[in-house]
Amino acid sequence: MLDYFFNPKGIAVIGASNDPKKLGYEVFKNLKEYKGGKVYPVNVKENEVQGVKAYKSVKDIPGEVDLAIIVVPKKFVKDTLIQCGEKGVKGVVIITAGFGETGEEGKREERELVEIAHRYGMRIIGPNCVGIMNTHANLNATFITVAKKGSVAFISQSGALGAGIVYKTIKEDIGFSKFISVGNMADLDFAELMEYLADTEEDRAIALYIEGIKNGRKFMEVAKKVTKKKPVIALKAGKSESGARAASSHTGSLAGSWKIYEAAFKQSGVLVANTIDEMLSMARAFTQPLPKGNRVAIMTNAGGPGVLTADELDRRGLKLANLEEKTIEELRSFLPPMAAVKNPVDMIASARGEDYYRTAKLLLQDPNVDILVAICVVPTFAGMTLTEHAEGIIKAVKEVNNGKPVLAMFMAGYVSEKAKELLEKNGIPTYERPEDVASAAYALVQQARNVGKLEVE
Amino acid sequence: MLDYFFNPKGIAVIGASNDPKKLGYEVFKNLKEYKGGKVYPVNVKENEVQGVKAYKSVKDIPGEVDLAIIVVPKKFVKDTLIQCGEKGVKGVVIITAGFGETGEEGKREERELVEIAHRYGMRIIGPNCVGIMNTHANLNATFITVAKKGSVAFISQSGALGAGIVYKTIKEDIGFSKFISVGNMADLDFAELMEYLADTEEDRAIALYIEGIKNGRKFMEVAKKVTKKKPVIALKAGKSESGARAASSHTGSLAGSWKIYEAAFKQSGVLVANTIDEMLSMARAFTQPLPKGNRVAIMTNAGGPGVLTADELDRRGLKLANLEEKTIEELRSFLPPMAAVKNPVDMIASARGEDYYRTAKLLLQDPNVDILVAICVVPTFAGMTLTEHAEGIIKAVKEVNNGKPVLAMFMAGYVSEKAKELLEKNGIPTYERPEDVASAAYALVQQARNVGKLEVE
Incomplete structure (x- = not known):
C-alpha cells in the first residue's frame, strides 16, 4: 500500500524541462539519481530532456510507470492526470500550485482531480507541494536538495518550511528516511501516510509539521494504532490566534483550537513538540x-x-x-x-x-x-x-x-x-x-x- | 577601570610552556597574536618559550606589565601572585584550579590570594577559569580558540560551558566582543565586570551565564544602573532542585531559589533567557x-x-x-x-x-x-x-x-x-x-x- 510512491518501478516526470529556471528541470535532474527503476521525462515540446529521450505524453512511455510527478502549468494538470490514469499510473505527486489554497474555485478543481484519480485507482500527494523523498532508495522527487539519509520520516504541510528544514538538517548532519511534502492534502493526508509508514522498516519515527487537519476523527483513529507501533511526533503551527489566522491564509486549512489538538494528540499517543528542533530531537531519539x-x-x-x-x-x-x-x-x-x-x-x-x-x-x-x-x-x-x-x-x-x-x-x-x-x-x-x-x-x-x-x- | 584586563600594555604569561600538553602552551600561543603591547613568557626552567625569550620571574621582565595570566601549578600560585604585586602588575587572571571549588581549605587559600592582590592594588579574575578575550583588541588570554568578533560581551561562570559556547558560535558565525570566564569569582564578580562593560563602546549587550551570585544586593544595585545604559541578559542555571544541587557541586556556589533570582532580575531590568540560544539570540539583537x-x-x-x-x-x-x-x-x-x-x-x-x-x-x-x-x-x-x-x-x-x-x-x-x-x-x-x-x-x-x-x- 502506497509503496509505489516510495519504491516505484518506473517514474514519469511530466513537465520535465531543459530550462534551469523551471521546477521541472530540478525535479528531473534530482530523479536521475534514482536506481530502483526507469525515470522518463515527459515534455510536449522537447525530444530530449537533459540528455534523456523525452515523451510527448506519459501514454507514449513504453515501460511501466508506477509514479508520475506532475510539474506542468495549472491548466494542463487535469488532462495530464487523465493521461496518467489511462497509462495505469498508481501514484501521482502534483507539485503544481494554484488549487485549494486559492479559494473555493480552486477547491472545486482539486476535488475534480481527486475524482479523476480515484476513477483510475490512482492516489494523489499534493497539489501545491515540494514533492517526496525516500533517501533509502535514492529517490528525490522534489525540486530541492536531497536530505541526508536517516531514520525519521518527516511529513510537512508546509513545502517551504520542509525545504528549510531539509537544508538546515543537511548542514547539521541530521538525516531523514523519507520527506513528504503533502501540500493541500487533496487526497492522501497525514492519516494514510502514517498508516503506511507504521509498517516500514527504515522509518523508526514519524515527524509531522501540521497546520490544520481536515478529518480529525480519522487522524485520531489511525494515530492511536500507529503510535503503538512507532512514535509519532507532531509540531502544530497556528497555536496562537495570530498564528492560526496566518495558517489559514497559508494553507487555507482551519488551524482550529490548540486545546482540541492537544487533547487529541494526547489521547492518540502523539508526542507534542513545541519547536522544529524539539520535533527533530525527539524523533531522532528512536534509534535507541x-x-x-x-x-x-x-x-x-x-x-x-x-x-x-x-x-x-x-x-x-x-x-x-x-x-x-x-x-x-x-x-x-x-x-x-x-x-x-x-x-x-x-x-x-x-x-x-x-x-x-x-x-x-x-x-x-x-x-x-x-x-x-x-x-x-x-x-x-x-x-x-x-x-x-x-x-x-x-x-x-x-x-x-x-x-x-x-x-x-x-x-x-x-x-x-x-x-x-x-x-x-x-x-x-x-x-x-x-x-x-x-x-x-x-x-x-x-x-x-x-x-x-x-x-x- | 579594569581596562588593564582588556587592553593591557604588557602581558606576562606565568607558566608559559613549550609542552603542547600544558595549558600554558596554549595560552602563550594564543596571546602571541596580541598587538596592543608586549607579551612575555615566564617559566622557571626555560630560556625560551615558543621561540620567545623567557623570564624566570615576572620581576625579571624589563618592560611594563599590566596583566598577568597565571597557569602555574597550584602550589606556586601564591608566590607568583606576590611577585606580580612587586612587579606592579594591575590585573591577574588565575587559570589554575583547586581553590574555592574544592571546599573550605581551598576557600581559605582563595581569600588569602585576594588579600595579597588587594595589598598590592591588583584585581583578580578567577581562579579556576578559562581566561578572558577581547576580540576587538585581538586579545585571547585563554587556552581555547578565540571567539568571532562581535558586539556581545559574555561572562560565564562555567569555563567549559563558555568554551563550548565559543566553539558553537564560531561554527554558527556568531560573534562576541569579549568573553570572560570568571571561575570562582574570588575577587572580581559579575557586578564589577558589568559596571566596567556598561561604558565600553564595542560591547552592545552583556550576556551572563550564572550558577550562583554571592552578593545579591551588590549585583542588583549595579544591574539597575547598567541596564539603563545597556541590555543585560542572564541565563540562570540550577533552577530546578536537581540542577541547583549539581550547580553547588560544580562551582561550590549556592544556586538559591529561582524565584528569588527571577524577582531580582525583573526588578533590576535584567532580561531572562531560558536557554543558551535564547541568551545569544537576545543579546545579538542589540545592534538594532x-x-x-x-x-x-x-x-x-x-x-x-x-x-x-x-x-x-x-x-x-x-x-x-x-x-x-x-x-x-x-x-x-x-x-x-x-x-x-x-x-x-x-x-x-x-x-x-x-x-x-x-x-x-x-x-x-x-x-x-x-x-x-x-x-x-x-x-x-x-x-x-x-x-x-x-x-x-x-x-x-x-x-x-x-x-x-x-x-x-x-x-x-x-x-x-x-x-x-x-x-x-x-x-x-x-x-x-x-x-x-x-x-x-x-x-x-x-x-x-x-x-x-x-x-x-
Whole structure:
C-alpha cells in the first residue's frame, strides 16, 4: 500500500524541462539519481530532456510507470492526470500550485482531480507541494536538495518550511528516511501516510509539521494504532490566534483550537513538540531502545552543561537517578578528588576517553538508572584526541549491552563534529543543546508509557 | 577601570610552556597574536618559550606589565601572585584550579590570594577559569580558540560551558566582543565586570551565564544602573532542585531559589533567557535601535515559518501589527494574487529580491509597525540568486532609515549562509529559528520598556 510512491518501478516526470529556471528541470535532474527503476521525462515540446529521450505524453512511455510527478502549468494538470490514469499510473505527486489554497474555485478543481484519480485507482500527494523523498532508495522527487539519509520520516504541510528544514538538517548532519511534502492534502493526508509508514522498516519515527487537519476523527483513529507501533511526533503551527489566522491564509486549512489538538494528540499517543528542533530531537531519539523508567544518569566533563541538562530534564518531568552506593564508591576509586560522583557525575575537564568508558559502564550497570545522558565539551588541550570520549561511550555501551537508551550531548561546535559523527555511526543520537537532549529523553519515556513499557515512575 | 584586563600594555604569561600538553602552551600561543603591547613568557626552567625569550620571574621582565595570566601549578600560585604585586602588575587572571571549588581549605587559600592582590592594588579574575578575550583588541588570554568578533560581551561562570559556547558560535558565525570566564569569582564578580562593560563602546549587550551570585544586593544595585545604559541578559542555571544541587557541586556556589533570582532580575531590568540560544539570540539583537512599541510586522516567502513565528511572538506577549489600509493596497498592487497581504505578509515562494525590497519598505513606513521581522527560506530554483532577498531588505532599511529595528530569519541551513553573512555585515541580526527571532524581538521590546522608550503597548 502506497509503496509505489516510495519504491516505484518506473517514474514519469511530466513537465520535465531543459530550462534551469523551471521546477521541472530540478525535479528531473534530482530523479536521475534514482536506481530502483526507469525515470522518463515527459515534455510536449522537447525530444530530449537533459540528455534523456523525452515523451510527448506519459501514454507514449513504453515501460511501466508506477509514479508520475506532475510539474506542468495549472491548466494542463487535469488532462495530464487523465493521461496518467489511462497509462495505469498508481501514484501521482502534483507539485503544481494554484488549487485549494486559492479559494473555493480552486477547491472545486482539486476535488475534480481527486475524482479523476480515484476513477483510475490512482492516489494523489499534493497539489501545491515540494514533492517526496525516500533517501533509502535514492529517490528525490522534489525540486530541492536531497536530505541526508536517516531514520525519521518527516511529513510537512508546509513545502517551504520542509525545504528549510531539509537544508538546515543537511548542514547539521541530521538525516531523514523519507520527506513528504503533502501540500493541500487533496487526497492522501497525514492519516494514510502514517498508516503506511507504521509498517516500514527504515522509518523508526514519524515527524509531522501540521497546520490544520481536515478529518480529525480519522487522524485520531489511525494515530492511536500507529503510535503503538512507532512514535509519532507532531509540531502544530497556528497555536496562537495570530498564528492560526496566518495558517489559514497559508494553507487555507482551519488551524482550529490548540486545546482540541492537544487533547487529541494526547489521547492518540502523539508526542507534542513545541519547536522544529524539539520535533527533530525527539524523533531522532528512536534509534535507541525504550527505557523502563524515567530515571536519568548524567555524566559530563563540564559542570555547566550538566546543570543546564538537569534543569531541562526536571522541566520535562524526568528524574535524576539516585545512584547505588556501590556505583558511587567505584566512581570515586578512579575519578579525581575534585570530581562530583553523585548524579550528575562531573568527571571534570581532565577526563579522558578511559574515564568516559569506565563511568558509562558503571552508570549503565546501575539498576537505578533507566537512561544515560553522556555530555562532553570536547577538549582541545592536554593532548586529548577529538574522539576518545565518544569512543569510551561506544565501548561501554557495546560491552554492557543491557538495553538501556543512551543519548549524547557533545556541545562544542566544530570541535565536536568528529565525535558526533562517530557516535551517530554507532547508533547513538547526538545533540548539542541541553533542551534538545532533554526533549529526546522525554520522548523515549513518553513512548515507553504509550506502549505500556514504563515500569518505574 | 579594569581596562588593564582588556587592553593591557604588557602581558606576562606565568607558566608559559613549550609542552603542547600544558595549558600554558596554549595560552602563550594564543596571546602571541596580541598587538596592543608586549607579551612575555615566564617559566622557571626555560630560556625560551615558543621561540620567545623567557623570564624566570615576572620581576625579571624589563618592560611594563599590566596583566598577568597565571597557569602555574597550584602550589606556586601564591608566590607568583606576590611577585606580580612587586612587579606592579594591575590585573591577574588565575587559570589554575583547586581553590574555592574544592571546599573550605581551598576557600581559605582563595581569600588569602585576594588579600595579597588587594595589598598590592591588583584585581583578580578567577581562579579556576578559562581566561578572558577581547576580540576587538585581538586579545585571547585563554587556552581555547578565540571567539568571532562581535558586539556581545559574555561572562560565564562555567569555563567549559563558555568554551563550548565559543566553539558553537564560531561554527554558527556568531560573534562576541569579549568573553570572560570568571571561575570562582574570588575577587572580581559579575557586578564589577558589568559596571566596567556598561561604558565600553564595542560591547552592545552583556550576556551572563550564572550558577550562583554571592552578593545579591551588590549585583542588583549595579544591574539597575547598567541596564539603563545597556541590555543585560542572564541565563540562570540550577533552577530546578536537581540542577541547583549539581550547580553547588560544580562551582561550590549556592544556586538559591529561582524565584528569588527571577524577582531580582525583573526588578533590576535584567532580561531572562531560558536557554543558551535564547541568551545569544537576545543579546545579538542589540545592534538594532529600540522599538517604540511591541507591534511586529512579519514578511515571508514561506507560509509555515511565518505561522511559527507568529505563534512564538504571541507566546512572548508581542502583537502582530494591524497594517494600514494603504499599506495593504500597495502590497496588493505588486504581489501575486496568491500572496497574503495581511500581516504576516506571505509573498509566496516566487518572491524575488525586488519584492523583498518593496515589501520591507512599505512595512517599515507603516506607522502601525514597530518592529520588522523579515523571513526567507532562500530558494534554490527559478534562477534566483542566494542573496537577492537579503539585498532587498538591506536596500529598504537604508532608504527608509526611520529607526525601526529589523530582524531577519533566514532558515535554510547552508543555502542561506551567504545571505545571512550579508545581512550581518549590514548590521541586521540574523536567526534561523522562529523561537530565536521571537526572543530577539522580545528582548528589544523589554529593553525599550526598561529605559522608558516604549510608547505603544
